Amino acid sequence: MATTDRQLATLALAHALNAAERGLPVIPLTAAKLPALRSPHPKGSARPACTGRCGRPGHGVHDATTDPTAVRALFAAAPHTAGYGIACGRGPHRLIGIDLDADAVGPAVRPDGHLGAQTDGALRQLALQHLFTIPPTLTVLTPGGGRHLWLTVPADVVVPSSASRLAPGVDVRGTGGYLIGPGSHTPYGSYRLAPGTANLPPAPCPRTLLRLLTPPVRPAGTAGTAEATGTAGHRPPRGLEQGEGLVHFVRAARAGERNTRLFWAACRAYEHGFGEALAPALTEAAVRAGLAAHEARATLASAARLTAGRSEAA
Template sequence: MATTDRQAATLALAHALSAAERGLPVFPLSATKLPALRSPHRDEHPPVLCRGACGLPGHGVHDATTDPAAVRALFAAAPRATGYGIACGRQPHRLIGIDLDIDTTHGNDSVAALRQLALQHLFTIPPTVTVLTPSGGRHLWLTGPPGASVPNSAGRLAPGIDVRGAGGYLVGPGSVTTHGRYRLAPGTAHLAPAPCPRGLLRLLTTAPRPRRSTAGPAPSGRQARQGQGLVQFVRAAHEGQRNTRLFWAACRAYEHGFGDDLADALTEAAVATGLTEPEARATIASAARLTTRRPNP
């Protein structure tokens, strides 16, 4: 292994141990931000659903631990790790990550979107740990109350805002990826993760309620052509724009009165680009809620 690789691995372990000392469960990541250890069940058929019960490493976020000896063992088994993940939703902090992406290509401002949500739902984001990402985005660290389970979501609150909750993880500050280094924002290194505001917590824990389809006339030929165009628009999305394109297309479909009819086709198109079906459904439901609140004049 090259000297630079060894240095990156050594620094990653040091940062991970420091995080573990603060009660944050950690595990090694590769430069692609994925778990650095391969699954011990990768060659088993049929596939085995195991979350670490077998006792072997290689279960991603389920390997996360605060025990220094266990952290060292994980990194020893993953000598090419260049970063570390922090498991969300786990004791004692019950970490919630608000991932604010930057998409200058489509003019999406996730910071402004979060500010608008705060105004609408009467909450304020308190000073808290903030991690700057290589792409120009930021991760806000918040803590959840006992008994609250925050699900992972992508674009559910607004385009460009992803949420990391139970079963998810954040890339820890000091990690090095193929796109650069994650680092603490100036002025936040001394802070502890702040409690999640109640108004925001309600948004994060309330399941979206998709609109019910109502009986009505079949879509016209013009609507069918528009719908096909929107589906193709979603299918052409590249990584980094999948949620944005899906949300935009779903909003246009609901604004023109055939959103429910097109929801399945949009979901299928989004899944084909790499989103999961729950993520796609959540984004479409968010578009439905937005257009319901703000109908066309």
């Protein structure tokens, strides 16, 4: 017998109350994974930036709460609920999520959520490049074959959300965003806990990974220093050890991902001010991986155009 909308809403509320009891602030979501309550402010109103100060629900993640009475009220006001979201960056846990799509997960990730020694994919490459490991942590499997790794961060750290900034297929659910809670339903299936991780608490984010998630703001005027002093063609700028990891990342690309990896690595290099210095090494790495030299140069040029001005803005 098919599950009715009422049953989905009841199940979602039960899961949300369980999460709230564990100190995780929740909001109701639709089957499309969007906040289930509409904004109380009409489009074009004078209060487009209201984050709930008006006292009415309908402000997305700003409605998130751990108060069971308030949770019930939110869900009662949203009868078409099919799931729930968990606000990231909020106390007491300061939760964030590493969102791996099916390609980034790779075939060798163990069912318990650990990243095994043979794990393929962008996150493993990133971990090898920067010498960190993901500790055992609560992990949620998505209907599309991906997974969300739950981690916690210190109270004084703000982690921005991002899409494929760390690596292709690796997204970050940070402060101001939300994670889809296990038990939530979508037209493509349900979110569920990975076997063996249900009793694990969200692990603290490794320090090295945390630094990657919160890149320091560089002083204005530092971008392009090597080029300005005429040293870019002779030696790489300070900090270009990062570039070595980017080169290895491109060199390890397989068929079907060479252009994607090269473009991502080039964007990171240009954003950090050493794109021109690293371009020859990136080109060589892409060619070794099997990409034609003219394709590699075109991809690097596209990355340079896309990131123009970003390093100065940082």
